[in-house]
Amino acid sequence: RxxxxxxxxxxxxxxxxxxxxxxxxxxxxxxxxxxxxxxxxxxxxxxxxxxxxxxxxxxxxxxxxxxxxxxxxxxxxxxVDGMNRPETLLLDTRKTLPLWRSLDRYAVRMGGGHNHRSGLYDMILIKENHITLAGGIRRALEAAQASRPEGVPIEVEVCHLEELEEALEAGAELILLDNFSPAQLRQAVERVAGRARLEASGGITLGNIEEVAASGVDRISIGALTHSAxxxxxxxxxxxxxxxxx
Structure with a gap:
């Protein structure tokens, strides 16, 4: 037994x-x-x-x-319990054990969470390095839109409110707010006002996840679900x- x-x-x-x-x-x-x-x-x-x-x-x-x-x-x-906000999705990340990703993702679902992208093929995530190499958010987003396979979504990562404005002006529909404080998240939600879906990631713990969820973001992604469990x-x-x- x-x-x-x-x-x-x-x-x-x-x-x-x-x-x-x-x-x-x-x-x-x-x-x-x-x-x-x-x-x-x-x-x-x-x-x-x-x-x-x-x-x-x-x-x-x-x-x-x-x-x-x-x-x-x-x-x-x-x-999930700590969020205390059922309308907000809790997501994993690709920070999984090598060769274990499918098992880790399954376990996240069994715990009440949801899965983020599996790899580079099912979602394009424009991160800081891509933005630097492309010469800005707009150029990075336009390049991704021109080359993506049909039906593959694009998400843009931003590190501060000024980049958030740039992403909105470029037409981003899904934006990742990287290491925003709960106060900054609330400001971001107010500025976006439903024009794009927002995801919070970075610096989120069991101690602050309820406040993060209460900011009104649509999604929260946490690498610790799989790399530190x-x-x-x-x-x-x-x-x-x-x-x-x-």
């Missing part, structure tokens, strides 16, 4: 089961709670039945997946079937 040793959100059973299926197709796995469910210390979250040697062979790898994914889901849920503490204890021990 696998039990939670700390409160959190359960996530990752499909991968947990896949580990054991690869080891031995005779092993049977059962989730004891639903994906995305909140758990308390002592909650039994999963069971594995079969040959003990095979179960122990896969124990660490299976628990690593389960703990990591549950940890990301748990931290995401804390941020602690694993959920889980343990596996063997319970021999009656008559097999003694």
């Amino acid at each position: 696998v039990s939670a040793k700390a409160p959190g959100v359960f996530c990752g059973f499909p991968v947990f089961e896949a580990v054991y299926r690869l080891l031995d197709e005779e092993l049977t796995c059962r989730a004891m709670v639903e994906e995305g469910a909140r758990v308390k210390p002592g909650t039994v979250v999963a069971e594995v039945a079969g040959e003990a040697r095979r179960i122990l062979h896969g124990e660490r790898l299976a628990l690593n997946f389960l703990g990591r994914m549950s940890g990301v889901a748990s931290l995401t849920r804390r941020y 602690p694993c959920l503490d889980l343990s596996m204890l063997i319970e021999p079937l009656p008559g097999l021990v003694g």
